[in-house]
Amino acid sequence: MPGPPADGPADRFPVADGPVAVLANPTAGRGRHRTLLPRLLDGLAGAGRPVRLLAASGPGEAEAACRAAVAEGVGALVAIGGDGTVHRAMQAVAGTAVPFGPVPAGTGNDFALDTGFPADPVAAVDVIASALRADRTHVVDLARMTGVDGAERWFGAVLAAGFDAIVNERANRMRWPRGPRRYDLAILVELARLRPRHYTLRLDGVPLDLDAVLVAVGNCPTYGGGMRICPAADPTDGLLDVVVAGRVNRRTLIRVKPRIYQGTHVSHPLVTSYRARTVELAADGIVTYADGERSLELPVTISAVPGALRLLR
Template sequence: MLAVTAHDHLPSGPVAVLANPTAGRGRHRGLLPRLLERLAGAGRPVRLLEATSPGEAEAACRAAVADGAGALVAVGGDGTVHRAVQAVAGTAVPFGPVPAGTGNDFAVETGYPADPVAAVGVITDALRDGRARPVDLARLTTPDGGDRWYGAVLAAGFDAIVNERANRMAWPRGPRRYDLAILVELARLRPRRYRLRLDDEEHELDAVLVAVGNAASYGGGMRICPDADPTDGLLDVVVGGRFDRRTLMRVKPRIYQGTHVAHPLVRAYRARTVELDAAGITTYVDGERAFDLPVRISAVPAAVRLLH
């Protein structure tokens, strides 16, 4: 009976689980039965959602929340977490990200262990204890009514351009396609003209890198916005100015430690709302393709409740 009464502070209802078996190139595929069994130890029914595409995954999460799920758990990388977040953002349904992908930035930046079994242990304990803590999300909107939530980082510079190039390429397959896209775009590298509005402050600048972070890292541990805090109600904006190819390649490894912000061509800002525009740029959020510029990004305090 204790398992029933311990959930006073969380919605009742089953735990819905979204799992991406191909996350992290499938290296955690065999773990899923063990993770589901561990989650069942919280004393709630556990329901595995069925989906064969990112669109289906997002729709399944939204349907589960609408049908009265008491919690949503996403087993996968940042892409899987991104789909699940669209369903729980702004609701009372608590969320648990289980890092099982190539990039697990949101889960790790919000304090979950990098090991999936350990992360499920944290989530199960929180479910059993009826415990969830609020964390901010960023809300991305477009002039024509487009709307997405994200937890980690929006990329709108060189990295977004490389992603867009890689997604258009049919060959080669796998990680080498991304490497080739980097080479192609490095050869074409030029600063773009950006218009930035940070709360009420306007900036026009030439830049190669632009990132808007709710959390610090993207791309599997690159600390592009090293001081971003997903509980401070603010967005961190990091802009890398007129880099040439050689300087960019020298600075890029420093992003893993977050020391690139000390470079004289890098500027960092903080704001509650960010309006961003430049010609010919498609944004990526949590590694997923989002909207063409212009966009507006707002920090939304306590937009999601994490099982932690």
């Protein structure tokens, strides 16, 4: 069973004057929380600050709107949606003093739940509003990823760099079918093509060459809506957890996959776990997915950055 959420140290941190900027994704969770938005905004306004809803029609615009809001001096940033919405907003506040509140309203809410926010969006907003009134924050770590061209991205939950990333990449290229069936079909196609790939890792400078079908780097334990792929990851320990599934065949992968929800897959003899502050990861033909979002192509360098995010909790 999942353990208690990680808990960073609480402190009183005066929130700067300025409105609370809100990024909301009305399509998150297939729109099931769309009608809640006015109530959530009212709840945030109960903290005694003006609330500013950011306008964005897509992921790129959403990220740009968050960056602009932070540059203009908002007091806090709140993201209402799933892990993708949180990931976009996180790029603007990572490494800054601007506090952040993730409101879980998507299909996958791994970062918010792993860092101790209630699963109910209304309850999460109550927690954020209370923290704003009390100038209370909890600091947590983030992972900073850098590509060979110097491109930089942050993630809060898990970076996928193996079979799971390959499935996402295929699903994103497909135009049919729509909805979850597209992802299911992508899994079937990639299972038929499954083969170990050669990876080169450097863990805090120590080289490691291996063949694997799955590599995940976790700041938090879960991804994909509650799959505990890196079950021992703790976003307050200054370290990254690396979980590797080696030369696994199709039958074994299918048999082991259900165990990921409990995190017991790490006891399988073909699964190995590591822990490091800095992870250098290389393989041919892999585009990574961070917090479920398409990210940088390998090779990348991933560093744990302690206290990179102030959560309103």
